[in-house]
Amino acid sequence: MARIITFGEIMLRLAPNGYYRFFQNDQMQATFGGGEANVAVSLANYGMDAAFVTKLPAHAIGQAAVNSLRGLGVDTSMITRGGDRVGIYYLEKGASQRGSVCIYDRAHSAIQEASPADFDWDAIFEGADWFHFTGITPALGENVVEICREACKAAKAHGVKISCDLNYRGKLWTREQARAAMTDLCQYVDVCISNEEDAKDVFGIEAENTDIYGGKLNKEGYKSVAK
Structure with missing residues (x-):
C-alpha cells in the first residue's frame, strides 16, 4: 500500500448552522x-496509508485537532x-446569488511560527511513496517556504514523488511573492495541480483566447496552459 505524507496547516473552522449569516443566530x-489535512x-477514507504533518499547540484545542x-x-x-x-477561520456558506464568505484569524499560529528544525524530514519520509502540499502552506511566511523547500529536498533524496496544488490565496500573499516561492518549489514537483486562474495568478501563464474571469472558457486553451 502506498504511503502518502501531506504537510500544511489545520485550522479550527467556525461556521453558522445551515445558511445563516454570521451571528444571525447564537450558534x-x-x-x-x-x-492538505x-x-x-x-x-484515509479510500483505505490508503495517509499521514498529516503540521505543528500544533500542546493545549486542548491542538489536541482536539489531532x-x-x-x-x-x-x-x-x-x-x-x-x-x-x-489558526481559526470563519465560514459563511453562500446561498443562491450570495457567495460564501471566509474570514481568517490565523496570524501567529503554531505552524506559521514554526522553524525548519521542528521537522525531521528524513524520519518523516522513511517508507513514504508520495508527498503532497499546496501553495497555501508556503504563503504563511518565508520560514514556511524554507520548511517546504527542505521537505521537497528530503522527499527527492528518499525517492518520494511530490505533488503540489498551487491554490493561490490572495489574502495570504501577493502574486509576486507567490511567483518567487512557487517557481523555486515547483522545480522539485512531479505533479502540479492548477486551474487557469492559479496558473495566471502564480506564474503569469494565461490560456489563449480566454478571459479567466469572464465565465467563458476556451477548452483548447487548457492545452496551452499545460504546455
Missing part, C-alpha cells in the same frame, strides 16, 4: 479543516507539538 459549528482524510484527524484514520504520529495557537 456556530466547530470543526477542523485545511487543504482534507487530502489526508480523503485518502484527535479529529486520528478518528478519521489519518496517521498523526509525526505532528510536532508547540506554539501558542491554532
